[in-house]
Amino acid sequence: MRTTFGTMRAELVGAGGVVERNAYLTKRYIWWDLAWFAWTVANTLTIVFIAKGIEASGGQLDVNATMTTLLIGAVVWAYLGILFMFLMETVAWERWEGTIEYTFMAPLSRAMHLAGQGAFAIIYGLVRAAFLFVVCAFVFFDLSMPNADFFAAFVVLVVSSISFIGIGMMMSVLPLISPEKGTQLGFVAQGTLLVVSGVYYPVEVLPQWMQWIATVSPATYALDGIREAIIEGQGLTAMWDELWPLMIIGVVSIPLGLWIFSRGEQYAKKHGKLKRSG
Amino acid sequence: MTETQEAVPMVGVRDVALPPAIAVRELGKVFTRRDRKKRRRFGKGRRTRVALDAVTFTIERGETVAILGQNGSGKSTLVRLLSTLLLPDGGSAEIFGHDVVAEHRAVRRLVNRVSVEASFFKKMSAAENLSYAARYYGMTSGQTRDKIPAILTRVGFPSDRRDESMENLSRGMQQKVALARALLTSPVVLLLDEPTTGLDPRSKLEVQDFIREIRTSHDSTILLCTHDLAEAEALAERVGILDRGRLLFLEPADEIKRRYGTSTLEEAFFAATGREFEAEGDDDDDREVFA
Numbered sequence: 001m002r003t004t005f006g007t008m009r010a011e012l013v014g015a016g017g018v019v020e021r022n023a024y025l026t027k028r029y030i031w032w033d034l035a036w037f038a039w040t041v042a043n044t045l046t047i048v049f050i051a052k053g054i055e056a057s058g059g060q061l062d063v064n065a066t067m068t069t070l071l072i073g074a075v076v077w078a079y080l081g082i083l084f085m086f087l088m089e090t091v092a093w094e095r096w097e098g099t100i101e102y103t104f105m106a107p108l109s110r111a112m113h114l115a116g117q118g119a120f121a122i123i124y125g126l127v128r129a130a131f132l133f134v135v136c137a138f139v140f141f142d143l144s145m146p147n148a149d150f151f152a153a154f155v156v157l158v159v160s161s162i163s164f165i166g167i168g169m170m171m172s173v174l175p176l177i178s179p180e181k182g183t184q185l186g187f188v189a190q191g192t193l194l195v196v197s198g199v200y201y202p203v204e205v206l207p208q209w210m211q212w213i214a215t216v217s218p219a220t221y222a223l224d225g226i227r228e229a230i231i232e233g234q235g236l237t238a239m240w241d242e243l244w245p246l247m248i249i250g251v252v253s254i255p256l257g258l259w260i261f262s263r264g265e266q267y268a269k270k271h272g273k274l275k276r277s278g
Numbered sequence: 279m280t281e282t283q284e285a286v287p288m289v290g291v292r293d294v295a296l297p298p299a300i301a302v303r304e305l306g307k308v309f310t311r312r313d314r315k316k317r318r319r320f321g322k323g324r325r326t327r328v329a330l331d332a333v334t335f336t337i338e339r340g341e342t343v344a345i346l347g348q349n350g351s352g353k354s355t356l357v358r359l360l361s362t363l364l365l366p367d368g369g370s371a372e373i374f375g376h377d378v379v380a381e382h383r384a385v386r387r388l389v390n391r392v393s394v395e396a397s398f399f400k401k402m403s404a405a406e407n408l409s410y411a412a413r414y415y416g417m418t419s420g421q422t423r424d425k426i427p428a429i430l431t432r433v434g435f436p437s438d439r440r441d442e443s444m445e446n447l448s449r450g451m452q453q454k455v456a457l458a459r460a461l462l463t464s465p466v467v468l469l470l471d472e473p474t475t476g477l478d479p480r481s482k483l484e485v486q487d488f489i490r491e492i493r494t495s496h497d498s499t500i501l502l503c504t505h506d507l508a509e510a511e512a513l514a515e516r517v518g519i520l521d522r523g524r525l526l527f528l529e530p531a532d533e534i535k536r537r538y539g540t541s542t543l544e545e546a547f548f549a550a551t552g553r554e555f556e557a558e559g560d561d562d563d564d565r566e567v568f569a
């Protein structure tokens with residue numbers, strides 16, 4: 001009993017170590033992060049301005065609602081990018097610095113290692129997403145959201161993050177298999193996930209086969225839920241249609257992600273892919 | 279009782295059944311890589327290299343053993359196998375009776391390592407690098423608050439540079455931090471993979487002095503892999519030579535020299551292999567990439 005408690009405590013401390021390490025790195029690279037944030041703002045603005053452009057060219061649309069819809073899509077895109085980036089860095093950055101062997105030979109379970117990485121990614125991603133939303137919605141565009149239920153939107157984003165982390169775990173194995181190109185494939189996964197999930201348009205406009213894929217994408221439910229909360233002002237009680245699929249996808253994707261990562265780790269250990277020059 | 283203590287049998291009295299610190303039996307590792315030239319000619323190109331070929335030895339608790347070998351001889355592969363970073367293709371390896379594959383979690387609690395490259399997050403400070411690494415071994419901030427400054431002082435790291443980025447430190451300094459990182463977790467088996475390679479003479483002596491201090495003050499078993507013959511002879515009780523993946527012998531240095539009728543280990547290597555220790559052929563360069 002004492003041993004079990006001791007092991008659990010050590011695992012939690014270890015996961016905390018991953019968070020601590022990422023906090024140090026974020027502190028050391030804070031100016032680079034700010035520069036990247038400026039790029040994310042610029043990228044988001046280019047998307048949100050599309051609504052204004054359509055209006056200027058004579059299109060009939062509710063500009064405020066369309067801009068908010070596009071903004072939510074862009075913020076979720078940026079948020080997903082952060083989560084995937086941190087999880088991909090589980091391997092890629094450590095491999096670059098040469099610390100990966102020391103991390104992988106530590107007595108910390110891979111589940112808690114990845115949980116620590118995911119926890120920091122969610123905290124950091126949520127803070128960035130909130131800043132991005134506020135800067136674009138209220139500093140640049142002065143968007144009106146009188147009924148918005150931000151708490152409900154926040155809960156949906158947090159619940160969907162569990163599924164995103166599971167998918168991110170599956171992606172993070174790619175740099176183990178291909179140290180040079182694996183990270184880039186993560187961006188492919190991010191784009192593919194969002195394109196079928198109605199990132200800037202309703203899922204209904206997609207071809208039928210894409211709509212089928214959309215039903216198993218957590219991003220579909222995350223985008224729907226957040227838009228309902230912010231644009232339509234729906235509360236958490238009305239979110240159940242989005243929350244239960246997110247929970248089910250999360251329950252499936254996390255163990256699946258861990259299993260795929262462990263297979264990748266076995267492959268890397270078999271072929272000597274953990275060392276920096278290999 | 280800590281988990282490390284639970285994983286290592288107690289040695290209050292002499293017990294003949296006590297497992298050795300390291301037991302390696304017929305350990306083998308083969309690396310396979312794609313060969314584009316071969317592929318063009320034959321359609322399916324693969325190159326294989328035997329990094330370790332049925333290596334067998336044991337090291338008792340508290341012993342310091344050196345494994346000598348040229349670049350690509352399989353030293354680092356051996357260390358990686360014992361560190362649970364590689365899977366063997368044959369044979370077995372145990373740390374205090376725990377199999378490195380089947381019981382890798384138990385092994386990881388007992389082992390730490392210093393490699394030729396002092397690998398750190400270069401933008402982070404020495405204190406930060408040690409702090410997060412200690413958490414992976416279950417050490418809380420309360421446990422490391424005093425221990426990190428103490429261990430850095432012990433390895434001769436200046437206290438006023440603890441918060442400086444690692445990228446501003448010399449290689450010698452970085453290697454001292456690597457030693458501190460390894461010792462911070464109180465490993466019962468310490469794997470040193472060319473810890474002094476590339477260091478200036480002064481740093482090299484300081485690191486060697488520290489290894490001697492660990493031998494006397496720490497209850498650690500040390501496996502030192504090196505291509506420095508003098509270092510092996512000076513630090514280890516037994517010396518083995520790993521040649522192209524095969525362990526030629528593992529004995530006290532004096533016995534090796536006596537057996538081959540030579541006055542130096544270098545001459546003994548020549549007598550055993552027919553090659554100069556420093557001489558490396560194209561095959562050895564190629565092997566280094568694999569091993």
